[in-house]
Amino acid sequence: MSWLWPRLLTALLALLGASLLGGLVGYVASGTPWRAALAGAALVSLALVVRDAWRAHRLMQWLRGTQEGPAPRGRRFWGEVGYRVERALRLRERALEQERERLAQFLSAIEASPNGVMLLDSRDQIEWCNSVAADHLGLDPVRDLRQRVTNLVRAPAFVAHLQGGQFGEPLVIPSPRGDASLSIGVRPYGDGLKLVLTQDITERERNDAMRRDFVANVSHEIRTPLTVLAGFVETMASLPLTEAERQRVLVLMQQQTDRMQSLVADLLTLAQLEGSPRPPPDHWVPLASLLQRVQADALSLSAGRHQLEFHQEEEALVELAGNESELFSAIANLVNNAVRYTPAGGRVETVWRARAGGGGELEVRDNGIGIAKEHLPRLTERFYRVDGSRSRDTGGTGLGLSIVKHVAQRHGGELDVRSELGKGSSFRLVLPPARVRREPQVAALATG
Incomplete structure (x- = not known):
């Protein structure tokens, strides 16, 4: 109310001044000062009303518009009203912008989640979903908004679960593409709203x-x-x-x-x-000594029934960084497997060669029975056998290639397997440049 008293005082002073001025003019002109005083007061009042109406009109025009520019400024009442309205609008806009930023950050966090998140309204229509949920359920996160989810995800188990209202346990269903298993949890919140969480549990x-x-x-x-x-x-x-x-x-x-x-x-x-830490990167093991030990074991296992060859394509003394017993175990498993699954009279060749960029690979290839293509992706699984009876006859435990894969990964490398049924197999233990160093000397490797 601090604006009211100055405004009333200004109006009273204006009216009093106009009356006095009108009375003086009337007295001089016609000797009837009271009429002139009334006329002056009326004119001043009209002027004040017109001025207030004009200022109010300017403010209303600004309010009806976009309010992008500043509010009309003026002195006293309408200037104060315009300033306070503009400040209230700017504060509200700033608060809304902050809310939008917080919402965007929250949605970005949900979008980054490895799990799917979907919001449903009281009619089970999609209000929002992240890209993971859309991928899991075969949805379009933009096109399918405001669509009833049961019209889009028609798995009977999902529809019954959503409509049944018993959400204590998650539901497990196959993905719409049929290549994964999904765990779906539904959590009610608000007034009939639902939060749907999806998770790909195929790997688990x-x-x-x-x-x-x-x-x-x-x-x-x-x-x-x-x-x-x-x-x-x-x-x-x-x-x-x-x-x-x-x-x-x-x-x-x-x-x-x-x-x-x-x-x-x-x-x-x-x-x-x-369970153990990764092998040290600064403990160097001569490759030649590893191959000599592996060769001795292979000769004993073969007992003269195979042609065994060990050689190195690069003329350098090669050393490998890592755990000596692990490296020996990996190479020995590859060579011994080749000996076991190659018929008598066959050839098993072990070759070390340099790779582009400074790394290296140890290849063990044979001309044995080979492996069918459908078995190759599972060879490194524990106890997986292409032919169980033959594996037991040859003395294998079914764990050798799993050990090789673990050793390769712990040394920053990989195991590459190529084989064709009836034409032999090739197993390559690939090591990165950080695990291989060379000296300019000729490494003489025995052959047998």
């Missing part, structure tokens, strides 16, 4: 299946030799055996014992690879 289900298979395979692999050993022990305890039969049973028991020891050793190796 695959890992769970692999874990179950791993436990089942370990149990089976250990149970088989234990059953054989138990049978032999019972036989030796209950039946009279000749010396020749006794020796034969002891040999078979030793074979089963060795098989269990190999299995346990490979399991411990995998556990150590998964």
Whole structure:
């Protein structure tokens, strides 16, 4: 109300001044000062009304417009009104802009989430969804807004879950493309609104299946030799055996014992690879000594039945950075696998060669039985066997290539497998430049 009293005082002074001025003019002109005073007061009042109306008109025109420029300025009442209205509008615009920025940041955070988020109104129409949810459910995040979600995602289980109203447990359904498994959780909020959360659990289900298979395979692999050993022990305890039969049973028991020891050793190796820190990048191991040890093991395993070749294409003393036992285990597994699955008279060749950029690769290739294309993606899974009976006959545990893959990854490299059924296989252990160094000397590698 601070504007009211100055405004009333100004009007009263103007009226009083106009009356006095009108009375003076009337007295001089006609001797009737009261009429002139009334006329002067009326004129001043009219002038004040016209001025106020004009200022009010200017302010109303500004309010009816976009309010982009400043409000009409003036002294006293209408200037004060224009200033306060403009300030209130600017404060509201600033608050709305801040709210929009916060909303944009919130939506950006949701958009960056690896999980899908979708908002539904009380009629199950899509109010908003991020790109992950759109990809999971086969939606268009712009085109499908304000569409009923059950008209777009027609999986019966999803429709029944959404309409049933029992949202305690998440729903698992296949994705619309059929290439993934989705976990869908619905959370009611507000007045009939729903928050739908989607998550791709394909990898988790695959890992769970692999874990179950791993436990089942370990149990089976250990149970088989234990059953054989138990049978032999019972036989030796209950039946009279000749010396020749006794020796034969002891040999078979030793074979089963060795098989269990190999299995346990490979399991411990995998556990150590998964639980230990990455190999040091500054501990250098001569490649030649690794290949000599691998060659000795391969010659013993082959027993003269294969043609084994070990050579290096580059004329330099090559050293590898990492854990010596892990590198030996990886190379030995590749060479021994090639020997086991190559028929007698076949050839197994182990070659080291430089790669562009300073890295290197160790290739083990054979002309053995080869592997069908559909088996190649799963070769490095634990206990995965192309031919289970043949693997057991050759003494494999089904863990060798899994160990090689882990060693390669821990040394920053990769395992590349190429094979064709009936034409042999090629396994390449690729190492990055940081794990390979060379000295300008000729490394003499034995061949056999």
